Amino acid sequence: MDCFYAAIEVRDHPELKGKPVAVGGSRDRRGVLTTCNYEARSFGVRSAMPTFKALQLCPSLIVMPTRFEVYRQESAKIREILHRFTSLVEPLSLDEAFLDVSHHQGDRASLAAIIRQLIFQKTALTASAGIAPNKMLAKIASDWKKPNGQFEIREAEVGSFIYPLPVNRLWGIGAKSTEKFATLGITTCGDLQKATRIQLHDWFGKFGSELYLLCRGIDRREVTPDRERKSLSNERTFSSDLTSVAQCEAQIPILFDELVTDIHKSGLLDRVKSVFVKIRFADFTRTTVEKSRAPLKAESFVELLRTGLDRKALNVRLLGLGVRFREEVESNQLELL
Amino acid sequence: MKFSVSKDKLLEGLSIVQNVVSTRTTLPILSNVLLQASEGEIRLTTTDLDVGVRGSVEAVVERTGATTLPARRLFSIVRELPAAEIYFDVDGRNFASIRSGPSYFKILGLPEEEFPPLARFDDARVYGIPQKELKDGLKKTSYAISTDETRYVLNGILFSFKENKLTLVATDGRRLALVDLELEFPKSQEVDIIVPTKAVVELQRLLREEGEVKVSIGENQIAFELNRTLLISKLIEGNYPNYRQVIPSEAKERITLERETFLTAVRRVSLLASEKSNSVKLIFTKGNIDIVANTPDVGEAKESLPVMYKGRDFSIAFNPEFLMAPLRNLSNDEVYLDLIDEMSPGVVKIPGPFLYVLMPMRLS
Numbered sequence: 001m002d003c004f005y006a007a008i009e010v011r012d013h014p015e016l017k018g019k020p021v022a023v024g025g026s027r028d029r030r031g032v033l034t035t036c037n038y039e040a041r042s043f044g045v046r047s048a049m050p051t052f053k054a055l056q057l058c059p060s061l062i063v064m065p066t067r068f069e070v071y072r073q074e075s076a077k078i079r080e081i082l083h084r085f086t087s088l089v090e091p092l093s094l095d096e097a098f099l100d101v102s103h104h105q106g107d108r109a110s111l112a113a114i115i116r117q118l119i120f121q122k123t124a125l126t127a128s129a130g131i132a133p134n135k136m137l138a139k140i141a142s143d144w145k146k147p148n149g150q151f152e153i154r155e156a157e158v159g160s161f162i163y164p165l166p167v168n169r170l171w172g173i174g175a176k177s178t179e180k181f182a183t184l185g186i187t188t189c190g191d192l193q194k195a196t197r198i199q200l201h202d203w204f205g206k207f208g209s210e211l212y213l214l215c216r217g218i219d220r221r222e223v224t225p226d227r228e229r230k231s232l233s234n235e236r237t238f239s240s241d242l243t244s245v246a247q248c249e250a251q252i253p254i255l256f257d258e259l260v261t262d263i264h265k266s267g268l269l270d271r272v273k274s275v276f277v278k279i280r281f282a283d284f285t286r287t288t289v290e291k292s293r294a295p296l297k298a299e300s301f302v303e304l305l306r307t308g309l310d311r312k313a314l315n316v317r318l319l320g321l322g323v324r325f326r327e328e329v330e331s332n333q334l335e336l337l
Numbered sequence: 338m339k340f341s342v343s344k345d346k347l348l349e350g351l352s353i354v355q356n357v358v359s360t361r362t363t364l365p366i367l368s369n370v371l372l373q374a375s376e377g378e379i380r381l382t383t384t385d386l387d388v389g390v391r392g393s394v395e396a397v398v399e400r401t402g403a404t405t406l407p408a409r410r411l412f413s414i415v416r417e418l419p420a421a422e423i424y425f426d427v428d429g430r431n432f433a434s435i436r437s438g439p440s441y442f443k444i445l446g447l448p449e450e451e452f453p454p455l456a457r458f459d460d461a462r463v464y465g466i467p468q469k470e471l472k473d474g475l476k477k478t479s480y481a482i483s484t485d486e487t488r489y490v491l492n493g494i495l496f497s498f499k500e501n502k503l504t505l506v507a508t509d510g511r512r513l514a515l516v517d518l519e520l521e522f523p524k525s526q527e528v529d530i531i532v533p534t535k536a537v538v539e540l541q542r543l544l545r546e547e548g549e550v551k552v553s554i555g556e557n558q559i560a561f562e563l564n565r566t567l568l569i570s571k572l573i574e575g576n577y578p579n580y581r582q583v584i585p586s587e588a589k590e591r592i593t594l595e596r597e598t599f600l601t602a603v604r605r606v607s608l609l610a611s612e613k614s615n616s617v618k619l620i621f622t623k624g625n626i627d628i629v630a631n632t633p634d635v636g637e638a639k640e641s642l643p644v645m646y647k648g649r650d651f652s653i654a655f656n657p658e659f660l661m662a663p664l665r666n667l668s669n670d671e672v673y674l675d676l677i678d679e680m681s682p683g684v685v686k687i688p689g690p691f692l693y694v695l696m697p698m699r700l701s
Contacts, residue, residue, distance in 0.1 A: 273487055293486045326487055332614060332699035333656060336583050336682060337510045 001078070001119075002126045002147035004095035005071055006037040009064045011124050020045065020061045025257065027051045027063070032257040034066055034264070038147060048258060068264050071095075074123055075267065081118045085111065090223045093265040098135055100223035109152045116150065133158065136219035140169055162217040163190040170214050172207060176237060189215040232266055233278065233322025234259040241282050241315035248279075248309060248316055249302055255321045256298045263296070263323060271325045272296055277304040278320035287311050296323070338374045338402030338427040342394055344418055344437065350381050350394035351412045353566060356539060358408040359385035369405035371452045372427075374398045382455065383408055384569075388536050389455040391567040403449040404431045414442055455569050458560050461553035462526045466503065466518065468563060472544035474505045474516040475537060477691055480662045482534050483509035490575040493533040496559075497577075498526060506580050512659045513580055517690035531577055532559060536570030543568060584694055585682055588675030590648045592626070596672045600664040602640045606630045607657035609638035616654040616698045621646055630657070653679045654698040663693040 001007065005023040010016045020040035025031015031051040043058035055061055075094040082089045088100035104111055112129040119127045126148035130141025137153050144151035153161050166188055168178045180203070186192050192215040200208030213219070234255050242248050263269050276290035289308040294300040301321050309316070351370065359367035364386075371382040377398060382391040404427045415423065420438030427433045431446035475494070483491035488510065495506040503518040532540075536559070543566055544550065550563040554572075561568040606617050611632035620627040626644050631637035653676060663685045664672065675684040679700060685693040 271487070293489050326485070332616065332654070333511055334680065334696040334699065335510055336513060336694060336696045337508060337578050337580070 001095035003037045005035045007125050020058050023064050034261050088223045088225050094267050098223045112150050134219035158217040165189045231324045233320050235320025237318045243315050252301050259321050268325050272323045273326040274324045276322050279308045280318035281312050281314040339400040340374045340396045340398045341424045342396040346394045350392050353392045354381045354383040354390045355408045355412050357383045357388050357390045366451045370408035371405045373403040374401050387571050389569040404446045405452050406446040456558045458553045458555045461555040464552045465549045468544045468548050468550050469546050470518050475541050476666050477516050478505045478507040478514040481507040481514040493531045493573045494537050495577045497529045512695040514693045531573035533573050590676045592674045606638045606640050617657045618654045620652045622650050654700050
């Protein structure tokens with residue numbers, strides 16, 4: 001879906017049409033934007049940006065509070081449409097899903113157009129689609145003609161499509177890895193294809209073997225409809241190690257806001273079972289502190305962080321916050337309360 | 338501190354308190370039992386900060402004093418000691434020498450000052466309840482407590498003191514058990530509190546058939562005093578859901594069942610309830626119930642039970658565990674099953690102040 005939450009807000013508040021609109025936390029409470037529309041993006045505003053920063057870039061930005069209940073309802077309507085075409089639907093979040101339509105005999109691009117059309121008729125919201133031989137390419141293709149567009153990568157075109165593609169478009173390649181590649185003179189997937197499997201393994205460990213395939217446009221993961229999310233986490237590796245408890249604690253609110261946004265997007269808020277903090281020390285050893293039933297508040301994570309830091313008197317390389325979810329039991333049991 | 342004590346009495350005292358000992362290793366003192374020797378007795382105390390228990394054991398005290406010793410270790414040592422009498426001598430550095438017959442143990446404790454004090458109850462509301470009644474009430478409700486940690490207000494039993502009644506309620510959101518106990522107390526003592534599972538379990542171990550339990554409710558804490566033992570627990574904070582609204586006001590059909598017969602029939606049939614759906618179906622026809630279960634690719638089970646039933650033919654499915662739980666914990670020969678239709682809650686009743694509401698399962 002195109003700027004899903006922001007698009008819903010504009011749809012439900014017609015007076016916002018044509019104005020820069022974002023959805024997220026308010027400025028005075030250290031909020032972060034969950035999403036924003038294209039008008040806002042033209043000012044340099046991005047999702048996951050702190051609200052105060054977004055307002056500096058775009059003072060006329062209208063920040064709407066999140067209404068996840070509404071977003072969930074819209075998401076359910078959209079899923080219903082997707083399921084008319086295949087039972088192999090793998091939702092990534094409330095506004096994104098993979099569909100396996102390989103059984104479909106006709107032209108897949110026309111099918112995508114029909115689905116997008118139906119979504120628009122039902123919700124008055126626009127969607128973009130990527131049609132490709134595998135999940136990774138479909139995801140990249142879906143961004144290609146955004147908003148309200150679609151793009152198809154055919155089997156025969158994979159090689160020529162992937163060759164000039166910047167490496168940071170691949171899954172698992174973030175800012176740190178891109179930096180590392182730059183020092184190695186690698187900017188495109190084509191550059192990366194010149195590296196051997198062993199080199200990649202040396203650089204990235206196990207993930208290196210996966211990269212070897214990904215940069216060739218090969219992705220063997222299947223669309224798994226009932227994939228159940230067991231946990232969700234958000235972590236950050238620091239360019240220089242954190243040396244004090246206070247420095248570590250200062251990172252919590254930032255990581256926490258991002259985590260909460262991701263949990264909302266996943267639609268699993270009411271299934272959070274436990275919270276945990278992950279710490280990687282300067283010597284690369286890791287520790288995880290977990291607590292069940294703890295409220296989803298920054299304070300809970302601060303408490304766990306302190307416990308974790310007590311375990312080793314070392315500087316900290318990486319901090320992560322996460323939650324684990326309760327299993328969803330497929331049950332015919334009716335609820336009383 | 339120096340004393341001698343009978344092995345059996347000490348073992349009994351330790352078994353009362355050792356359940357509460359914390360499994361958290363972060364605070365070693367919580368793995369210890371506090372021993373306080375005064376004139377003629379040893380007081381034993383354990384806590385995990387949520388629940389605390391204190392008991393006492395008769396002893397011949399030569400020198401008063403106090404220390405804390407690792408509770409589980411002490412228990413396993415005492416259990417193995419060869420003689421009927423045990424001699425303790427604890428020095429100022431918390432080294433405990435334990436002698437019994439030819440055996441000698443020396444174990445290191447921690448200073449008593451490190452042991453967290455149990456909560457005090459100064460402005461508490463106090464109630465006296467016959468132990469037998471509370472024991473019975475907890476037995477009839479506690480199995481319905483939720484173990485789902487995300488619904489923490491349900492991880493305990495509601496004690497609702499209202500209009501000269503103590504109502505005990507437990508639910509996991511799918512079934513609900515309720516017992517009323519008659520109890521006199523002034524209007525100013527009306528209160529709703531939630532006692533966490535761990536305290537309920539400990540209390541059930543302590544309650545006997547005779548005597549009273551003195552219950553004191555303070556700010557976020559509850560104390561039970563009974564049989565020379567004190568049990569203190571934090572309360573679960575939060576509002577218990579409005580359980581009254583889920584109790585059906587009237588039933589369409591009332592079926593009288595022989596409790597044992599029905600229980601054993603459901604138990605047998607449930608052997609063929611599939612792990613996935615985990616349901617048994619009750620099929621009502623004139624004068625009869627068929628209890629059936631099946632597991633695809635495995636097989637099916639059916640048992641017929643003649644009953645007084647004159648209503649329309651219909652079927653309803655239940656989780657067999659949920660259906661059997663109250664039957665196991667009741668002692669009446671006969672129980673009533675009140676039903677409305679296949680999608681509405683069923684109610685198990687007895688000729689007494691108890692009811693059990695149970696949601697059916699969708700028939701697939």
